[in-house]
Amino acid sequence: MSDRIVTATAADGSFSIVAGITTELVRQTQFRHHLAPTASAALGRLVTGTALLGASLKGKERVSLQVAADGPLGGMAADVSLLAPDRLGARGYAKNPSADIPLNALGKFDVGGVVGAGRLHVTRSFEVGQPYGGIVPLVSGEIGDDIASYLANSEQIPSIVALGVLANPAGIKAAGGAIAQVMPGADERTIAVLEERARLMAPVTTQIDAGATAEDLARSLAGELELRFRSEFSVEFACRCTRDRVKLALMALGRDELDKMSRDKDHTEAICEFCKERYELSGSEIADLIAQLEARG
Numbered sequence: 001m002s003d004r005i006v007t008a009t010a011a012d013g014s015f016s017i018v019a020g021i022t023t024e025l026v027r028q029t030q031f032r033h034h035l036a037p038t039a040s041a042a043l044g045r046l047v048t049g050t051a052l053l054g055a056s057l058k059g060k061e062r063v064s065l066q067v068a069a070d071g072p073l074g075g076m077a078a079d080v081s082l083l084a085p086d087r088l089g090a091r092g093y094a095k096n097p098s099a100d101i102p103l104n105a106l107g108k109f110d111v112g113g114v115v116g117a118g119r120l121h122v123t124r125s126f127e128v129g130q131p132y133g134g135i136v137p138l139v140s141g142e143i144g145d146d147i148a149s150y151l152a153n154s155e156q157i158p159s160i161v162a163l164g165v166l167a168n169p170a171g172i173k174a175a176g177g178a179i180a181q182v183m184p185g186a187d188e189r190t191i192a193v194l195e196e197r198a199r200l201m202a203p204v205t206t207q208i209d210a211g212a213t214a215e216d217l218a219r220s221l222a223g224e225l226e227l228r229f230r231s232e233f234s235v236e237f238a239c240r241c242t243r244d245r246v247k248l249a250l251m252a253l254g255r256d257e258l259d260k261m262s263r264d265k266d267h268t269e270a271i272c273e274f275c276k277e278r279y280e281l282s283g284s285e286i287a288d289l290i291a292q293l294e295a296r297g
Helices: 023-033 037-056 111-115 144-154 190-200 204-209 214-222 243-251 255-264 283-296
Strands: 004-010 015-021 062-069 076-084 087-094 118-125 132-137 159-168 171-182 227-237 267-271 278-282
Touching: 004 037, 004 214, 015 037, 015 214, 015 227, 023 037, 023 087, 023 171, 023 227, 037 062, 037 076, 037 087, 037 111, 037 144, 037 159, 037 171, 037 227, 118 144, 132 144, 144 159, 144 171, 159 190, 159 204, 171 190, 171 204, 171 214, 190 214, 204 214, 214 227, 243 255, 243 267, 243 278, 243 283, 255 283, 278 283
Parallel strands: 087 227
Antiparallel strands: 004 015, 004 227, 015 171, 062 076, 062 118, 076 087, 118 132, 159 171, 267 278
């Protein structure tokens, strides 16, 4: 089944929901980075949450999430952009993809333990104007709680975030999530009702593993309240790296570093952090980059 994200609003206008299945997205992320089980759960949640936030994008806008923390994972990052009006492309990486720790007392992945204490940095980039960013301390390191904290404190949107990754020895079995956001002017009790519903409903991965669709996840969080579905997106792993962007990144290292590269090797290899694509540049290409830097003065 292809990954899908849907958006909906409550019929009474009190809240909105974005929900999605991201199993293939997380599976591709795990495969490209050879993620250990706990690292898969952590980065899978971050990529899923980022993809869900991408449902609000327009044009060339982009949302990036970065976790800087002191746990074994060493931090991680993810971003999402529109590939087409109804297609989202997301990607992510962890600094230490082999990070793995024992299950927690509930027999679940100890995502908070592998992430550790630190900060969540969210950046929204627009077609015109400067990017907008916000930083919040990690509440638990479990990612869902942390994204909810960011939305409440930096964007003043009370939110419920439910994210999950289910894995077995064969790999990623199910992944997905839902975000409910209280609309301006809604009754103060709305967030409490949503919190209670999120507490009572089955884990999102249990629902997905049983065959739930993105719409089913949204209805599960909404409970008895009627939903009006607004839009849907396909979502996939997609990286923006290109050979030209790699060259620009190398030029940013400066002439001295490029000189050293050209002396030490007859070619230079660069690997994209997000997708692990390898780019090999010849000595003449490095020399050309040096020449471009010299021309700029």
